[in-house]
Amino acid sequence: KAGVTQTPRYLIKTRGQQVTLSCSPISGHRSVSWYQQTPGQGLQFLFEYFSETQRNKGNFPGRFSGRQFSNSRSEMNVSTLELGDSALYLCASSLDGAANYGYTFGSGTRLTVV
Amino acid sequence: GDSVTQMEGPVTLSEEAFLTINCTYTATGYPSLFWYVQYPGEGLQLLLKATKADDKGSNKGFEATYRKETTSFHLEKGSVQVSDSAVYFCALNEGFQKLVFGTGTRLLVSP
Numbered sequence: 121k122a123g124v125t126q127t128p129r130y131l132i133k134t135r136g137q138q139v140t141l142s143c144s145p146i147s148g149h150r151s152v153s154w155y156q157q158t159p160g161q162g163l164q165f166l167f168e169y170f171s172e173t174q175r176n177k178g179n180f181p182g183r184f185s186g187r188q189f190s191n192s193r194s195e196m197n198v199s200t201l202e203l204g205d206s207a208l209y210l211c212a213s214s215l216d217g218a219a220n221y222g223y224t225f226g227s228g229t230r231l232t233v234v
Numbered sequence: 235g236d237s238v239t240q241m242e243g244p245v246t247l248s249e250e251a252f253l254t255i256n257c258t259y260t261a262t263g264y265p266s267l268f269w270y271v272q273y274p275g276e277g278l279q280l281l282l283k284a285t286k287a288d289d290k291g292s293n294k295g296f297e298a299t300y301r302k303e304t305t306s307f308h309l310e311k312g313s314v315q316v317s318d319s320a321v322y323f324c325a326l327n328e329g330f331q332k333l334v335f336g337t338g339t340r341l342l343v344s345p
Contacts, residue, residue, distance in 0.1 A: 124277075153332060163323065163335040176331045210277050217331035225270075225277040 122147065124213050124226035132232045138199040141229045145192050145213030152194040153223070154186060157208040166209075169194055170217055198231075206233045236261045238324050240336035247343050253311040255339045257298075257324035260305065265326040267291075267300055267307040268333065272321045281309075281322070319343045 125144040133139050145152050153168035165178040169188035186196040212223040241256040266285040270278040282291030287302035296311045324336040
């Protein structure tokens with residue numbers, strides 16, 4: 121059974137640019153959530169999608185956005201990149217977002233903003 | 235709001251030593267509790283979980299018991315191996331489709 125696939129693995133962007141990251145969940149999983157991991161702030165929740173609807177959002181500026189497609193694949197977008205956006209972005213999928221079923225994480229996309 | 239507090243690392247042990255990583259939480263309700271492990275250059279892997287008080291999660295020799303009275307979920311292993319070297323994260327979920335993580339504890343095991 122394929123795991124959670126995130127693409128690309130590594131990305132280097134310049135300040136002011138925008139970036140799109142992709143996440144393909146485990147087959148049958150309808151919930152996809154995104155996290156940002158940095159050395160200073162640790163792991164922080166960005167947002168969660170279920171059946172193409174955003175159900176929960178973390179405390180991030182509007183430059184961070186996401187969406188989910190009908191096949192449950194998800195993308196997140198960061199516009200007007202800042203140096204502080206450099207981080208490992210992790211995607212997690214679950215059957216329905218409920219804790220009982222657990223969350224499976226991808227290997228992440230390492231974004232470097234220069 | 236909800237929060238998770240983990241012991242500071244790194245934790246440095248010799249192979250076959252006993253491991254304890256402390257984790258306490260603050261939550262308004264009755265959260266589910268998790269331990270995740272992250273190896274270098276990789277994402278997070280679920281190590282074990284417990285969904286209600288007094289539940290014991292276990293996997294690969296690791297154990298943790300959900301203690302509601304002390305709001306704790308300490309991770310233990312009787313005999314660590316070099317291959318257990320990684321960063322361990324305690325986390326909680328209180329039904330809002332998100333995980334709240336602790337800051338992580340790095341474990342270094344030497345032969």
